Amino acid sequence: MEESWDVVVVGGGPAGAAAALGALRVRPQARVLLLDRAAFPRDKACGDGIAAHCRDEFALLGVPGLIDDYRPSGRLSMISPGGAHVCAAVARPNHVVPRMVFDARLVRAAGERGAEVRRHRVRALAVRGDHVLVDGTIPARVVVAADGANSTVRRLIGVPAPPAGQTAIAVRGYADVPPSDDVQFIAMTRDGWPAYAWSFPIGDGTANVGFGMLRTRLAATGRPGREVLHGGLAALLPHLPARDLRAHHLPLSPGRPVPGVGRVLLAGDAAGLINPLTGEGIYYALVSGRLAGQAAAGRPGAPLPAYRGALREALGRHLRTTDVLARAARRPGFVDAAIESAARSRSMFDLLVEVGLGAGTVPPAMALRVMRRWLLNGAAGY
Numbered sequence: 001m002e003e004s005w006d007v008v009v010v011g012g013g014p015a016g017a018a019a020a021l022g023a024l025r026v027r028p029q030a031r032v033l034l035l036d037r038a039a040f041p042r043d044k045a046c047g048d049g050i051a052a053h054c055r056d057e058f059a060l061l062g063v064p065g066l067i068d069d070y071r072p073s074g075r076l077s078m079i080s081p082g083g084a085h086v087c088a089a090v091a092r093p094n095h096v097v098p099r100m101v102f103d104a105r106l107v108r109a110a111g112e113r114g115a116e117v118r119r120h121r122v123r124a125l126a127v128r129g130d131h132v133l134v135d136g137t138i139p140a141r142v143v144v145a146a147d148g149a150n151s152t153v154r155r156l157i158g159v160p161a162p163p164a165g166q167t168a169i170a171v172r173g174y175a176d177v178p179p180s181d182d183v184q185f186i187a188m189t190r191d192g193w194p195a196y197a198w199s200f201p202i203g204d205g206t207a208n209v210g211f212g213m214l215r216t217r218l219a220a221t222g223r224p225g226r227e228v229l230h231g232g233l234a235a236l237l238p239h240l241p242a243r244d245l246r247a248h249h250l251p252l253s254p255g256r257p258v259p260g261v262g263r264v265l266l267a268g269d270a271a272g273l274i275n276p277l278t279g280e281g282i283y284y285a286l287v288s289g290r291l292a293g294q295a296a297a298g299r300p301g302a303p304l305p306a307y308r309g310a311l312r313e314a315l316g317r318h319l320r321t322t323d324v325l326a327r328a329a330r331r332p333g334f335v336d337a338a339i340e341s342a343a344r345s346r347s348m349f350d351l352l353v354e355v356g357l358g359a360g361t362v363p364p365a366m367a368l369r370v371m372r373r374w375l376l377n378g379a380a381g382y
Contacts, residue, residue: 001137005033007296008132008140009115010122010153012036013044013099014282015268015289016146017106020115021061022293030297033138034110037121041104045172045248048099048208049184049200050282051357052092057286063109067102070095071203075183076353080339081190081332087183088342088349094184094357096200096208122147125156125264130301132263142296142303143264146289149249151270157261162251162272164219168279169249170212171229173242175199177207187236192217192228193332197236209233209242212250212279252276253284255323259308265292273315276326278356287314287359318359325355325362337374345369 007023009016012034020034050067058066072093079085111117125143126133132143145153154161161167181201188196195213202208211233221228225247233242251272260266267273268285275284288311295307328334342349348369354360 002139004031004131004139004141006030006140006300007032007142007144007293008134008138009034009144009146009293010134011146011148011268011270012038012040012107012117013103013146013148013268013285014106015270015285016144017103017110018057018061018286018289019144019146019267019293019296020110021063021106021113022290023297024110024113024115024293025062026294026298028114032110032115032297033140034107034115034117035120035122036107036117037119039119040107041100043246044099044103045170045246046099046282047172047198047200047210047279048096048102048202049280050095050097050102051280052090052094053283053358054286057283057290061286061290062113063106066105066109067095067097070097071182073182073184073201076186077183078186078339078342079188080336081188081193082336084336084339084343086339086343086349088346090353091350096184096202098202098208122152125153127262130263141263141300144267144289144292144296145260145264145270146267146285146292147270149251149269151266153264154266154270157264159258159261159266162254164215166252166254166272166276167215167249168212168252169215169218169225169229169247170210170279171233171245171247172208172210173233173245174206175209175237175240175242176205177201177240179203179205181207188332188335189232189236190332192221192232194329195232197233199237199240207240209237209240211236215249250274250279250281252279252326253319253322255320257319259311260304263303265296265303265307267292275356276322277329280357283358284315315359317361318355321355321361333377334370334374337377338370341370341373
């Protein structure tokens with residue numbers, strides 16, 4: 001039996017590394033163990049998008065210059081299911097950094113701050129009074145589960161996985177683009193809606209490209225998933241033949257995620273924290289991971305209430321907003337109206353970016369503007 005750890009983090013992705021960094025920012029002398037089944041660097045199927053809001057989190061985690069060597073993307077272009085188009089400069093540039101690089105840098109930063117990083121696959125948890133025993137040999141005062149969409153820890157503590165209707169599936173690859181291309185592009189389609197393809201240039205002559213849709217809509221096609229996903233990507237981005245295609249699941253936020261049980265806290269994908277409008281998850285991962293780590297190290301006697309309260313304050317209103325909007329967005333005409341409004345109004349464009357990539361909410365006046373345009377377009381028909 002090992003000596004007890006103050007915090008054991010399961011999963012070395014952005015949520016897990018942020019949890020380790022967050023814990024050590026609160027208590028620099030805390031004993032923090034970061035476990036992951038893989039060795040870093042390792043690839044992870046993802047859109048690789050790092051929203052400008054993530055840079056705020058880097059500063060809070062003590063790693064402000066983490067991706068300064070990557071070129072920012074200053075423009076965003078979107079085509080709605082019905083063909084409405086908007087292309088504009090974003091208020092704050094975003095970045096695209098391959099997860100092979102991004103995750104390894106965060107894990108290395110956690111190790112440099114004092115966390116022990118260990119390759120280990122977690123298979124069992126047991127509560128022992130005021131401790132949690134991991135795999136029978138690793139005792140922890142608090143465990144932060146950041147082990148992804150198919151979280152083993154979530155299953156072990158009895159929290160159900162998101163239902164199929166709240167889960168998306170996407171395929172991601174890479175394609176060659178001009179090195180000067182710095183426009184992040186999203187093309188939506190009515191076929192299988194909600195569904196869209198993306199192209200996110202990295203700045204080195206390649207772009208992360210992909211296509212995603214709801215798992216239930218994929219199943220409804222009755223066709224092999226590979227055929228549907230690869231075909232959707234090829235149809236929407238025919239000029240960008242993709243390589244290294246890999247599929248992944250995205251548990252979309254239900255608006256009120258379960259933050260954990262007892263001394264086990266859930267963060268990132270393990271908590272179902274993925275924006276249901278855009279599929280963005282890295283910002284949520286960094287925020288929830290940091291807050292979970294701070295609660296674990298700062299309030300070890302009652303970590304869950306502290307984490308729940310902090311998560312509610314940081315993302316509560318935003319998550320409820322995206323939940324409502326995601327329901328409305330099941331009608332492609334609503335999204336057409338939103339994109340048309342963004343093409344006519346700079347403030348509406350900025351709001352869409354804030355809601356889709358950060359923690360924004362929608363003022364009633366903005367919501368009414370979209371509703372009016374939807375009605376003018378003939379909402380009843382679609």
